[in-house]
Amino acid sequence: VAARLEALPDTVDVIAKARLVRRMTDAxxxxxxxxxxTLLLRYFEELPPREIATRLGRPVNTVRTHLERGLAKLRGELDAEYGDREAWAFAFLPLCADRTALTTSGSLLLKTGGIVMLCKYVLPAAVVVSLFAAWIGREVEPGATLEVAERDADVLSAEHDVTATIAQPTADVVADSREDLRVAATAVSNAAxxxxxxxxxRVVDLAGRSLxxxxxxxxxxxxxRYxxxxxLVGGREFAFRPEELEALRSDPEAVSDRLPGLDDPQDFVRLIAGEDVGVYSVATDGAGRIxxxxxxxxxxxxxxxxDNALLSRGNLQVAGGQLEQIFVxxxxxxLRGRVTDERGQPVEGVRVMSYLRPGRLPGFPLILEDEEPLRSAWAAETDAAGRFTIARMPIVPGTSVRFDAQRFETRTHTISASDPSELExxxxxxxxxxRIAGRVIDQEGQPVIHSPIVLDGRESMTDDQGKFHFEVDSLDASSVLLAYQQGFTPAVIExxxxRVERDPESCCELVLQLGAATGSxxxxxxxxxxxxxxGVLVHPVNSQRYPGSMRPL
Structure with a gap:
């Protein structure tokens, strides 16, 4: 076999390899x-699975699954085209066989590093080596050496003779092959x-030091997400019954038909198990940079x-006016504590919240531009005993904690180094x-809707049933309640x-009755x-404090 391959003219060798490259590239x-x-990145750009995972933003296990399935699909396509796996595998042999690797012992060594004369053929050869490896049940990385055991004697018979399958080249054949190779190379460079x-x-702590x-x-x-x-896949939502989930869990391949847009059916199983899909990690270097x-x-x-939280990110101006992104x-x-009122009674339902702005925290030395909070608030609520716990929050001296509750004054506590372990x-x-409430009626006792109501300068309006209400902190001797409506005499309680002091219950049952229609x-x-x-507006002037106006005729 070695002698036959050596005897081939260089042009025939180049043409054969070019056409084989084209076949593999097309496949x-x-x-x-x-x-x-995934296959292009793995075998045509020689990226390891972990780097492919980073480039594509996918878990490395997903990349390995795609490689395995991609090679299986590729083998299936070649099986369909050539019929016999042994036939197509050995048809690609000239692309993989280094002449120095052919031995007289009957074994054949396939090396991806020095397989062919032109470096353009090396990477497609790696695909072929992987196909051979998968064919015999072994996993081979690009650059590895694969030994194929000696086949039966008829393998080297005339019907498998390489020279018998390659005709003497003509100028047209050489030109066509060069064009094939050019088109193949262009397709590879433009693909996906x-x-x-x-x-x-750069990641820094609250003192601005790199981490x-x-x-x-x-x-x-x-x-x-699940x-x-x-x-939620590709912006679309899909719902499954429990029995459907269990059936799909045992047959992840069927998920592809039910969840279009899910890259890897195994992600379905990971999502159900509570794992994050599409989340990737990166670590800072010695200078705290990523x-x-x-x-x-x-x-x-x-x-x-x-045990840590990213609070915000922003841009820091560095030498030369350049901007560096900073993560804090x-x-x-x-943070634990207990909230009580003046009598020492616990207050339930108090909203406890801490707002953080790292650029404004005491002692934070960096001024960040375009700052964006990544986590800016931690909150809890008091229980029946008035106790609260915020499980994890940055406790930095100078940080403010706010306490809000209905019918209580809002209070803000500033954390200090001397604070006890539990706040009181x-x-x-x-x-x-x-509460001042009632209704407005006319002389016949019918409700007057949308009637303006005025109490100590605050104005409201009756609803569709003629009712109104106000909430006030206190009333004094000057408090006046007034109702008016165009076409009626105003009603007033001076x-x-x-009245409320004499009969506290009456404050919610007030009735204002508008008088008869006034003359003009x-x-x-x-x-x-x-x-x-x-266009002159005319207002009546009298000793009463009732609003009124005249319109120009």
């Missing part, structure tokens, strides 16, 4: 996504272009360590507010405070020379 490019892109997005920055060896997580905003039988290229933008950042990381601790917070109860006054407004003036 790879014909695959569906994501298998096509990836748009990568750069994520870079080395910190692991951050970044989540693809378009990643699939919650209580409902999946840099990674991913196939999505708008990634959502969190700290991998649950803070340790988390537990006292809230001051607000004075009870007076001794409101005294007509007249004419003139200026100098007796000429009429248009």
């Amino acid at each position: 790879v490019l014909a695959l569906d996504e994501p298998y096509r892109t 272009p990836l748009e990568l997005h750069r994520y870079a920055g 080395a060896g910190v692991e951050l997580l970044i989540a693809d905003p378009g990643r699939p 919650r209580e039988g409902r999946f 840099a990674v290229d991913l196939a999505f933008e708008g990634g959502q950042w969190t700290a991998a360590d649950s 990381l803070a340790p988390l601790a537990e 917070v006292e809230l001051k109860r607000l004075p009870e507010r007076e 001794d409101l405070a005294a 006054i007509e007249g004419r407004v003139v200026g100098d020379g007796g000429r009429g003036l248009a």
Whole structure:
């Protein structure tokens, strides 16, 4: 065999290999996504699975699954085209066989490093080696050596003679082969272009110091999600009954038909198990910096360590006016306490919240531009005993904690280094507010709807049943309640405070009855020379405090 291959003219060798490259390239490019892109990156760009995972923004196990299935699909396509796996495998042998690797012992060594004369053929050869490896049940990495055992004697008979399958070249054949190779190379270079997005920055603590060896997580905003039988994939929501979930769990391959857009059916099983899909990690270097290229933008950042939290990110101006992205990381601790009123009684339902802005925290030395909070609030609510616990929040001296509850004054507590392990917070109860309510009626006792109501300068309006209400802190001797409506005499209660004091229950049952329709006054407004003036508003002036006006005729 070695002698026969040596005897082939160089042009025949080049043409044969070029055509084989074209066949293999076409077969790879014909695959569906994501298998096509994964195989191209693995064997045509020689990227390891972990780097492919980073480039594509997918878990490395998903990449390995896509490689395995992609090669299986490729073998299936070649089986369908050539009929016999042994036939197509040995048809690609000239692409893989290094002349120096052919031995007289009958064994054949396939090497991807020095297989062919032209470097353009090396990477497609790696695909062929992987096909051979999978064919005999072995996994081979690009650059590895694969030994194929000696076949039966008839393998080297005339019908398998390489020289018998390659005709003497003509000028047209050489030109066609060069064009085939050019088209194949162009197809490879144009296939499935990836748009990568750069994520870079520096992680600092609350003192502005760079943090080395910190692991951050970044989540693809378009990643699939699962919650209580409902999946969100590619912006679409899918719901499954429990029995359907169990059936699909045992047959993940069937998931592809039910959840279009799910890259890997195994993600279905991971999602049900509560694992994150589409979340990737990156660690800071010795200078606290990170840099990674991913196939999505708008990634959502969190700290991998649950004892820390990313508070915000922003841009810091560095030398030369350049902007460096800064991530602020803070340790988390537990904040506990108890809230009571002035009498020492527990207050239930108090909202306890801490708002953090790292750029404004005491002692934080960096001024960040375009700051975006990644985690800015921690909250809890008091129980029946008035106790609260915020399990994990940054407890930094100078941080403010706010306490809000209905009918109590809002209070803000500033954390200090001398604070006890459990806070004791006292809230001051607000004075009870007076409720003034009633209805407005006409002379016949019918409700007057949408009638303006005025109480101490505050104005409201009756509803569709003629009812109204106010809530006030207090009433005094000057408090007046007034109702009016166009076409009626106003109704007024001038001794409101005294009436409520005499009969507290009456404050919610007040009745204002409007008087009979008033008459009209007509007249004419003139200026100098007796000429009429248009558009003048005329107001009646009297000792009463009731609103009223006249319209120009």
